[in-house]
Amino acid sequence: MGSxxxxxxxxxxxxGDSPGGANTAAVVTAAQAxxxxxxxxxKAKINLAFTxxxxxxxxSNFPASTVARKGVALKDLSEAQRAAALAMMKVALSPExxxxxxxxxxxxDYLNSLGGDGADGFGNLVxxxxxxxxxxxxxxxxMLQFGGHHLARNLTYNGTKVxxxxxxxxxxxxxxxxxxxxxxxxxxxxxxxxxLFASLSAGDKAAAKLSSGTYDDLMMGPAHxxxxxxASEGLTVTAAQxxxxxxxxxxxxxxxxxxxxAKLLAKYESELGSTKIAWANNTGPEDESSYLRxxxxxxxxxFINTRSRSTPNIHYHSVYRDKTNDYGSTKPS
Amino acid sequence: xxxxxxxxxxxxxxxxxxxxxAAAHPMSTTAILLDTGPDRxxxxxxxxxxxxxxxxxxPLTATTVLQPAKLEDLRRYVLAHTSxxxxxxxxxxxxxxxxxxxxxxxxxxxxxPPNGRTSNFxxxxxxxxxxxxxxxxxxxxxxxxxxxxxxxGILDWREHTVAVPVAAAAASTxxxxxxxxxxGVRHISEGSDHLLFLIMLLLPxxxxxxxxxxxxxxxxxxxxxxxxxxxxxxxVGHSITLAxxxxxxxxxxxxxxxxxxxxxxxxxxxxxxxxxxxxGEAWIAAGFGLMHGFAFAALISDLGLTHGSLxxxxxxxxxxxxxxxxxxxxxxxxxxxxxxxxxxYPWIRLGSAGTGLVLAAAWFAERTTLISTNPLNGVAxxxxxxxxxxxxxxxxxxxxxxxxxRVRAGRTAGAVGRLVLPRLRQGR
Numbered sequence: 001m002g003s004x005x006x007x008x009x010x011x012x013x014x015x016g017d018s019p020g021g022a023n024t025a026a027v028v029t030a031a032q033a034x035x036x037x038x039x040x041x042x043k044a045k046i047n048l049a050f051t052x053x054x055x056x057x058x059x060s061n062f063p064a065s066t067v068a069r070k071g072v073a074l075k076d077l078s079e080a081q082r083a084a085a086l087a088m089m090k091v092a093l094s095p096e097x098x099x100x101x102x103x104x105x106x107x108x109d110y111l112n113s114l115g116g117d118g119a120d121g122f123g124n125l126v127x128x129x130x131x132x133x134x135x136x137x138x139x140x141x142x143m144l145q146f147g148g149h150h151l152a153r154n155l156t157y158n159g160t161k162v163x164x165x166x167x168x169x170x171x172x173x174x175x176x177x178x179x180x181x182x183x184x185x186x187x188x189x190x191x192x193x194x195x196l197f198a199s200l201s202a203g204d205k206a207a208a209k210l211s212s213g214t215y216d217d218l219m220m221g222p223a224h225x226x227x228x229x230x231a232s233e234g235l236t237v238t239a240a241q242x243x244x245x246x247x248x249x250x251x252x253x254x255x256x257x258x259x260x261x262a263k264l265l266a267k268y269e270s271e272l273g274s275t276k277i278a279w280a281n282n283t284g285p286e287d288e289s290s291y292l293r294x295x296x297x298x299x300x301x302x303f304i305n306t307r308s309r310s311t312p313n314i315h316y317h318s319v320y321r322d323k324t325n326d327y328g329s330t331k332p333s
Numbered sequence: 334x335x336x337x338x339x340x341x342x343x344x345x346x347x348x349x350x351x352x353x354x355a356a357a358h359p360m361s362t363t364a365i366l367l368d369t370g371p372d373r374x375x376x377x378x379x380x381x382x383x384x385x386x387x388x389x390x391x392p393l394t395a396t397t398v399l400q401p402a403k404l405e406d407l408r409r410y411v412l413a414h415t416s417x418x419x420x421x422x423x424x425x426x427x428x429x430x431x432x433x434x435x436x437x438x439x440x441x442x443x444x445x446p447p448n449g450r451t452s453n454f455x456x457x458x459x460x461x462x463x464x465x466x467x468x469x470x471x472x473x474x475x476x477x478x479x480x481x482x483x484x485x486g487i488l489d490w491r492e493h494t495v496a497v498p499v500a501a502a503a504a505s506t507x508x509x510x511x512x513x514x515x516x517g518v519r520h521i522s523e524g525s526d527h528l529l530f531l532i533m534l535l536l537p538x539x540x541x542x543x544x545x546x547x548x549x550x551x552x553x554x555x556x557x558x559x560x561x562x563x564x565x566x567x568x569v570g571h572s573i574t575l576a577x578x579x580x581x582x583x584x585x586x587x588x589x590x591x592x593x594x595x596x597x598x599x600x601x602x603x604x605x606x607x608x609x610x611x612x613g614e615a616w617i618a619a620g621f622g623l624m625h626g627f628a629f630a631a632l633i634s635d636l637g638l639t640h641g642s643l644x645x646x647x648x649x650x651x652x653x654x655x656x657x658x659x660x661x662x663x664x665x666x667x668x669x670x671x672x673x674x675x676x677x678y679p680w681i682r683l684g685s686a687g688t689g690l691v692l693a694a695a696w697f698a699e700r701t702t703l704i705s706t707n708p709l710n711g712v713a714x715x716x717x718x719x720x721x722x723x724x725x726x727x728x729x730x731x732x733x734x735x736x737x738x739r740v741r742a743g744r745t746a747g748a749v750g751r752l753v754l755p756r757l758r759q760g761r
Contacts, residue, residue, distance in 0.1 A: 006487060
C-alpha cells in the first residue's frame with residue numbers, strides 16, 4: 001500500500017470568513033528572510049504554489065515516517081536556515097503558540113529517547129517540516145505550513161485576513177521531563193477543556209453525551225477537508241457555561257499573534273449562543289478515550305485521550321477547525 | 334516430521350501465494366486488500382483485534398478469536414457488515430497476523446458478480462465502524478495478483494461505501510479453473526492438520542511391519558509403491574466426499590468433521606509409532622480421507638460458486654490439493670528415505686510421531702471443547718516463520734546421518750553395528 005492517508009485535493013478558495021487583524025507585513029518580512037537563506041534546490045522544495053491544494057492539505061497526526069510531509073525536514077536545513085524558519089514561525093505565532101511548537105518537538109525527542117517501536121522516526125529535526133505556499137505578500141494570499149508528529153500549523157494570509165486552521169496539536173506523553181523541567185505541550189488546552197466538562201451538572205452532562213457511538217480518534221482529523229462536518233450533537237451552551245467554554249476555546253485561538261487572535265475569539269464569543277458542547281466515553285484528563293467537542297457555527301474543536309505503542313499511558317490528540325475559514329477558504333461545495 | 338510438514342507448508346505458501354500483503358498501515362485501522370480478477374475479486378480483511386474488542390464490547394485476544402466457535406461468530410459478524418451490490422460475498426479462513434506489531438484478525442474475502450464477469454462495483458463495509466464512529470477502513474486494490482496495492486479510499490463516519498474500479502483485463506489471475514486450482518493449493522497449504530496427517534502416514538512408508546513393530550526393510554521400488562498407495566488412497570478418500578458434499582448430495586456439520594480430522598492425525602501418529610494394522614496406512618489414508626473431503630467441501634461451498642461453474646471449479650480445486658500433496662511428498666520423502674537407512678531413524682520417527690501425537694491431541698481437545706485455548710497453536714506459527722532454515726536442517730540431518738559411519742547402517746557400511754545386523758536380517 002502506498003500511504004496510510006490519501007489526500008484528495010478539494011477546491012480551496014480565498015473567500016474565508018476572517019475577522020482580520022493579521023500582522024501580515026511582519027510575517028511577510030520573516031518569510032522572505034527565510035526564503036532568502038535557501039538555495040534554488042531547497043527553495044523549489046519549500047516554496048510551493050499556493051494553488052497546490054493537495055500539498056496544502058497534507059498534514060497528519062502520524063509521524064512523517066508514516067505520512068510523508070511536504071516541504072523540507074528541519075534536519076535537511078543548515079543552522080542558519082533552520083533559525084530563519086523558526087524565526088518566521090515566531091513572528092506569525094503568539095509567544096504561547098511558538099512555545100507550544102517547541103514543546104511538541106521536544107516530545108518527539110523524548111519519544112526517541114525511549115527507544116523501541118519505530119522510535120527512529122521521531123525527533124525534533126527529523127520529523128518537522130516547513131513549506132511556504134505562494135509568494136509572501138501583504139496583499140496576495142500565501143500560506144505557511146509547519147508540522148510533524150502531533151503538530152500541524154497551517155497559517156493562510158490574505159491581506160489582513162488570516163486563518164490558523166486546520167490546526168492539530170497533540171502530546172505524547174501528556175507530560176514529561178526535558179532538561180530538568182516538566183513539559184506539558186497541550187496543558188493549556190487540556191486543562192481548560194477538562195475543567196469545562198468537570199463543571200457540568202449531572203443533567204447537563206447527560207444532555208451533552210454523544211449518542212451516535214464510541215470514539216477512538218478524532219472525526220475531523222487530517223484528510224477531512226471537504227467541509228463536511230458531523231451532524232451537530234450535544235448540549236447548547238447555557239449562559240452560565242459561556243465563560244468556561246470561551247476559556248476552553250481561547251488556548252487554541254491564542255496560538256496566533258495577538259490582534260488577530262483577539263478578533264477571532266470575539267467572533268466565536270458572539271456565536272456561543274448557538275454553540276454546542278459534547279462528550280463521549282469519559283471526561284477525565286487521564287481516563288480511557290475521553291472525547292470532548294466544541295461545535296459552533298464556525299469553531300470546531302475535538303479532543304481525545306488516545307493510545308500508542310510507544311508509551312504506557314493515554315496521550316492527547318486535538319484538532320481545531322473553522323467551518324468558515326479553514327485554509328482561508330469558504331466551505332467547499 | 335511435523336517440522337518437515339511445516340516446511341512444506343511454508344515453502345508452498347511462499348511459492349504459490351501472492352506476496353504477503355502485510356503492508357504498513359497505522360495501528361487500530363482496518364484494511365481491506367483486494368485482488369481484482371476477470372471473474373471474481375478476492376482479498377483479505379484485516380481487523381485490529383483491539384478495536385474488535387471495543388466494537389463488540391467483549392474481551393478478545395489473538396488466541397481467543399481463533400477458537401472455532403468464536404471465530405465463526407466473528408466471521409458472521411464481519412460478513413453481516415460487508416456487501417457488494419448484487420455480488421455474492423463469501424468470507425472464509427480466519428487467522429491472526431501482526432501488522433505493524435499489532436494483532437489483526439484476517440479473513441479471506443471472495444466477491445463474485447452475478448454474471449460471472451467482474452466490472453466496477455460498490456463495496457459497502459461497516460464492521461467496527463458502526464460502533465466506533467472514528468474508526469477508519471483503508472480499501473486498496475490491485476489487479477493480476479501481484480505488485481503494490483493502490484489505495485482506493487478510506488471508509489469512515491462519512492462514507493461506508495467505496496466504488497472499486499476493476500481493470501478490464503486482469504491477465505495473470507487466470508480463468509475459474511486456474512483460480513480454483515490456486516485456491517486448492519492455498520487451502521491445503523494453510524491447513525496444517527491435513528498435511529500433518531499425510532506426513533504421519535508417510536513416516537513409516539520406508540519400513541516394514543513385523544510382529545507389531547516397525548523394522549527397516551524394502552528396496553526403493555517397494556518403498557515408492559507404498560508412498561504411492563498412501564497418497565492415492567488419501568486422494569481417493571477425500572475426492573469422494575468432496576464431490577458428494579460440494580454437489581449437495583451429503584451434508585455433515587463442521588464441528589464433528591474438524592474433530593474427526595484431529596482424530597485422524599492422532600491415529601496416524603500412533604500408527605507411525607507402532608503399526609496398528611499391517612499395511613494399514615493406505616486404509617487409514619482412505620478412511621480418514623473421507624473426513625478431510627468434508628472439510629474441503631466446506632471451503633468450496635463458502636466460495637458461493639454457481640452450479641454451472643461448480644464442476645470445473647471442483648476439478649481445479651481438487652487438482653490443487655493433489656498437487657500440493659505431491660509437493661509435500663517430493664520435499665519430504667528423499668530425506669526420509671535416506672534417514673530410514675540410518676540408525677537414527679527410529680529416534681527421528683518416534684520423535685516426530687510423538688510431536689504429531691501431542692499436536693493432534695491438543696487439536697482434538699480444542700475441537701471437542703475439552704480445552705478453551707490451544708497453547709500449541711503459537712508453536713506452529715513460529716516454525717512456519719523459518720521454512721528454509723527448517724528445510725536445510727532436515728536435509729542436513731539426512732546428509733549427516735548417512736555420512737557418519739557410526740550412525741549409518743546401510744549394507745555398504747564398513748562399520749555396521751553388531752546390533753543392527755540381526756535387525757537387517759530380520760527386515761528382509
